Amino acid sequence: MIAPPDPNSGLYVVVLQIQARLCVDVGALGPLHFDAGTCLYVGSARRNLRQRIARHLAATKRVRWHVDYLTTNPGVRVVGAVVVTGASWSECALNQSLGASLDGAVPVPRFGNSDCRAHCPAHLWWHGGVVSLQDVAALVPAAQIVVGTARTAG
Numbered sequence: 001m002i003a004p005p006d007p008n009s010g011l012y013v014v015v016l017q018i019q020a021r022l023c024v025d026v027g028a029l030g031p032l033h034f035d036a037g038t039c040l041y042v043g044s045a046r047r048n049l050r051q052r053i054a055r056h057l058a059a060t061k062r063v064r065w066h067v068d069y070l071t072t073n074p075g076v077r078v079v080g081a082v083v084v085t086g087a088s089w090s091e092c093a094l095n096q097s098l099g100a101s102l103d104g105a106v107p108v109p110r111f112g113n114s115d116c117r118a119h120c121p122a123h124l125w126w127h128g129g130v131v132s133l134q135d136v137a138a139l140v141p142a143a144q145i146v147v148g149t150a151r152t153a154g
Ligand SMILES: [Zn+2]
Pocket: 091, 092, 095, 115, 116, 117, 118, 119, 120, 123
């Protein structure tokens, strides 16, 4: 017997705007610099996808993953997320395809790679321009857009 896929599972891309050059203390990775631009974080959830996205979009949370240091920083705007459920892609295939399509730079080697099985340079990409949720969705088949809750920086 093969269990049906969990509809609340899938891949996601979190879109973050860095308003101005920023120094972030990312736990064991130490203080890191991010230039103004857009960061894309690629992940997956085998279950509780909606809850995972809500957590990424929340401004306050207990910091647990590398990306939490960015999403809780007042200098970072959490724009929203692009979500794909029931995808035939792997997280790493999506990650590498997105990085290549956007000509993304790797701000921090192996950032977000704790579950990586495909030797990705990182699961976080940086682009010097504005990359919108629509831009990302256009690159991902069957993508849905989840917009973050508005919040004010500072
Ligand atoms: Zn990977």
